[in-house]
Every structure is written in structure tokens, then in C-alpha cells.
Amino acid sequence: MNLLLKIWRQKGPNSPGKMVDYPVTDISEDMSFLEMLDVLNDQLVVKGEEPVSFDHDCREGICGMCSLYINGQAHGPERLVTTCQLHMRSFKDGETIYIEPWRAKAFPVVKDLVVDRGAFDRIMNVGGFVSVNTGGAQDANCLPVSKVDADKAFDAATCIGCGACVATCKNSSAMLFVSAKVSQLALLPQGKIEAQERVLNMVEQMDVEGFGNCTNTGACEVECPKGISLENIARMNREYLSAALTGEEKKEITGGF
Template structure:
């Protein structure tokens, strides 16, 4: 049943990329357990605006857990305490009356803070541009049923493609590694016949871009997958490593 909570918030405030930033404390009262975490922030921001204070900037859009915009690091966990959900789908019934909640932005040097809880994740787009696609121009396609794809491969490709690009994996990783994100895309295409022609080139170029962006190395702690709101599996990292090795060993690929 619906209840009301009184909460203490410690929120990271940072004016811009060059500002040092600090925590500020806020009290919010009468928060319904039916609210989403972001709706609780709406209430707080409404109050701040009314009091002539600067509202807290945070990324959000669909509020259905699919666009990947929201990105809060809550009590030391990306997207908060609940498994398998994004911040927008985290509801206040996961908290108790009187709780102190600490909210920070994603912390990783390839994701510089723009303001408060908003970070720049354009590095992910650049990794996709480096090779996260199948080179097929519009109009070149053959009939969609011309190549049957075993259901288990299609399902596994879909599971990889469910990645929402939110960056929680990077935020969760002590090395700020982007391996889970990159491997999900590599794996999706590696499992499909359409992805075969560029398979080796793709993995080489995406990994090269990932390194260039300054993401750290993978040390197999598995925090990324544990915190991933879409449950992207570590298997994809294993598949990417195999493909990367194969690509490095084959002589005609760079």
C-alpha cells in the first residue's frame, strides 16, 4: 500500500565541467511510495525553483526504462539498489522513511560532468561510429526471410541488442571499462549472418576507439553485468575477446 516518506538527500552539485563540485543536502517530505525516483526529484526541483534556488540538472526522457538517458549513481550503485531497473523505473517503495540517499553522477573520466548529475556520454556514439553497424545502404536488402536464422541465435542477438547505452556498466566498473557496452554490440552482429562480412574489422575498430576514448581495461570483476539494468551478460565480453583475438591473428585484417 501507498505510504509517505520523509527523506534526506545528499546530491552532487557541480556548475560545469571545470567546477570542483560538492555535495549539498536537501530534505524532502511527504514522498509517496508510488512515486518514481525521478518524480521525487521533480518535487524537489519544484521546491528549489519556488525558493529561488538553482534546480538540480539530471538527464531523463522516456521514463519507461528504455531510452537510456537517466544516469544517477544512488547510494553507491548505478540506477540505485534494485536489480534490473533504470533510475526512472526505481520507485520510492524501495526506500524507507528517514533514509539518507546519496546521489552522484556517473564517475568516469571518459564521461565528463556537464552539470550536476548530467554527464557527456558521446564517447559511446563515437564507438558505434567506428564500427557498430552493418554496412548496408538503403535499398540493398534482399527478402527478409531469404536467410533463416536459428531462433537461439536470434534470441541471443536480441538479448545483446537490448543494451540501452546508459553507461551504468562504466560507472559500476572500478576501471571505468566500457567492455560490456562494446561487447553487446559486437556480439549482436557476430551472432547474425548479416554481421559476418565485417566481423573482424568491426571488433578491431570498436576496441581501438574504446581505447582512444580512455575507457579502462576489463579485469573480469563482473560489476558491469551485475549493475546493468538490462541484464546484459558477461558472455558477450567473452565472445568479443575471442573475436578480437581471431581478428588480431588473421593476417588480412588490421
């Protein structure tokens, strides 16, 4: 197949960017979208032009490194897949394909299609964990968890932190990402102990990072490659309300040395 790619090119974080046209020819339907970009890049290198920078790593839909807003949709037109799992058979010969980076204030562009998603890490750093040190854990089966809760926690925990929810949300809200972690830990007995501080801290950090607010359009759930449910956002809202109303005053957490 032959295609016309319109790709966002931007030299660095503070440089202006623009959409640039790249025709590509002889693309196989069995190629993944990123392999198609590999072909383009090899051609650009040989021609002496700068290849297009894009994030990718595992290429099997689990690391969350790849991104790309393809034809106006996060991870392209297919449901429940990341860009690396998107295959060219999803496109038609002769099609024009727009390829852009995730757009959000909290995800500044590093170069071309690469963005900085460090905001997600910083949200995790303030509460996305159970405060348990290595060693001294009790026997795993001393902590029974109902299968229903365990399954729900697992479903929330499958979030790969790719940022498609933010990219696709008209408000660039990170609620789906944050709520997935809050939910996973709120559903499990291990996580209940710190549930209140966790939700308050993570939501506060989310706001500090400059993400927008959730207006429940539900776009994130549709575009999420892992199918993380909106139910998690509701659960986080519940957790947040109850923590805000009944939680203790914030104390500095200390421990270790």
C-alpha cells in the same frame, strides 16, 4: 516519507563540485525516484534556487537517458531497472540517499548529475553497424537465422547505452557496452562479413576514449538494467583474438560518394 538527499552539485564541466544536503518531506512510496527529484526541483525553483540538473527522457526504462549513482550503486539498489523505474518504496522513511553522477574520465560531467556519454556514440561510429545502404536488400526470409542465435543477438541488442556498466565498473571499463554490439552483429549472418574490422575498430576507439580495462569482476552484469550477460564480453574477446591473429591489415573503408 521524509528523506535526506545528498546530491552532487557542479556548475559546469570545469567547475569544482561538492555534495550538498537537501531534506525532502512528504514523499509518496508510489513515486518514481525521478518524480521525487521533480518535487525537489519544483521546491527549489519556487525558493529561487537552482534546480538539480539530471538526464531523463522516456521514464519507462528504455531510452537509456537517465543515469544516477544512488547510494553507491548505478541506477540504485534494485536489479534490472533504470533509475526512472526505481520507486520510492525501495527506500525507508528517514533514509539518507547519496546521489552522484556517473564517474569516469570518458564521461565528463556537464552539470550536476548530467554527464557526456558521447564516447559511446564515437565507438558506434567506427563499427557498430552493418554496411548496408538503404534499398536493394534481399527478401528478409532469404536469410534464415537459427532461433538460438537470433535470441542471443536480441539479448545483446537490448543494451540501452545508459553507461551503468562503466559507472559501476571499478575500472570504468566499457567492455559490456561494446561487447553487446559486437556480439549482436557477430551472431548474425548479416554482421559476420565485417566482424573482424568491427571488433578491432571498436576496441581501438574504446581505448582512445579513455575507458579502463576489463578485469572480469562482473559488476557490470549485475548492475546492467537490461541484464546484458558477461558472455558477450567473452564473445568479444574471442572475436578480438581471432581478428587480431588472422585479420587482414586495416584498410580505409570506402563507399558511397
